[in-house]
Amino acid sequence: MAEEFSLRCWGARGSTPTPGASTLRYGGETSCFEIRAGDALVLVDCGSGARNLGMELISRGARSFDMLFTHTHLDHICGLPFFKPAYDPNFAVTAWAGHFQDDTDLVEIVSRIMSPPIFPVAAKTLKAVEFKTFTAGKPIPRDDDLVIRTTRLNHPGGACGFRFEFQGKSICIITDHEHGDPEIDAALPAFVKDTDIMIYDAMFTDDEYETYKGWGHSTWQKAVQLAKDGNVKTPVLFHHDPRRTDDELDEIGMAAQNAYPGTLVASEGMKLSL
Incomplete structure (x- = not known):
């Protein structure tokens, strides 16, 4: 029997948490993913969504796991001070970051x-x-059957994308990223090639992007194009603009579905299994 390989989203919003009536369906917590691959547990980012994840992990009991950071802007690390397993010596958490462009380190x-x-x-x-x-x-070193590959992304201060491979299936997380760097853009189709699930930074639309060049984020149209170029099975739009309402995300989701059938819009609590 195949072992579990799944991704669960605990926060899909970008830039800042956005609680309120207009964000109930897709959620207002910022970036946090839980990936399970057999016995392995890996978290990606520790945004505000990590608070709820931490409480659930405490209820499941102590264990060891890795926490990977795409980068260390506040919306991706603000949950760490409220992540209960980090304070519990019965847990063992290895936190990794690889986006730094100088001698800075994570601690x-x-x-x-x-x-x-x-x-x-x-x-x-x-x-x-x-x-x-x-x-x-460079890959993240491991001693089990889960392979974690990494790639540079284009974002102020640097960012890192991840590809998880397990038992012939794969999941890619590409956020925070702005298209437009020729070297980085050229590498991405091969990095996401034939992946089953691709999380992609789709904070803006193409029309909005003209106003926000240089902010470090991409568009849902670029997500669809990368999915086509890389033969991605299921692209998932992520890092929603904090101004974006649920109804507006519904409209974007329908347009993206028409452009590339199977495209999903990330929502808090979404779980995808392979």
């Missing part, structure tokens, strides 16, 4: 947000967490 960034007067609890209280750095473009 330094976390220490900036977890220090007075910004936050009353210091990063050293994260007893369960070991911080590690890798270089985007």
Whole structure:
């Protein structure tokens, strides 16, 4: 019997949490994914959605897992101070980042947000967490059957995309990313080639993008084009603009479905299994 290989979304919003009546269906929490591959557990990003995930992990009982950061902008790390397993020494969390373009390391960034007067609890209280750095473009070392490949993305300060491969299936997470860098754009179709699920930064529409060039985000139309170029089975639009209402996301979803049947719009609580 095939082992579980799944992705669950705990936060699909970009830039800032957006609670409210207009975001109930797709959710207002920021970036956080849970990936299960057999006995392996990997989290990608620790945005505000990680708070709820952490409480569920506590209820399941202690274990070891990896936490990968696409990058360390606030909407992707703001959940870490509220992620309960990080404080519990019965857990073992290895936190990885590989987007840095200088000598910065992950614990330094976390220490900036977890220090007075910004936050009353210091990063050293994260007893369960070991911080590690890798270089985007190189695989994450593992000793099981899950393969994690990485690639550079185009985002202010750098970002990293991930490809998870397990038992002949694959999941790619491509966020936060702005199309337009020739070298990075040229590498992406091969990186996502034939993948089963591709999460992609679709914060803007093509029309909106003209106003927001340089902000580090892409469009749903570029998601569809990359899916076509890479023969992706299921593209999933992600990192929703905080101004975007549920009804507007419905409209984008229908347009994307018409352009590339099978395209989905990420929502909080969405689980996709392979």
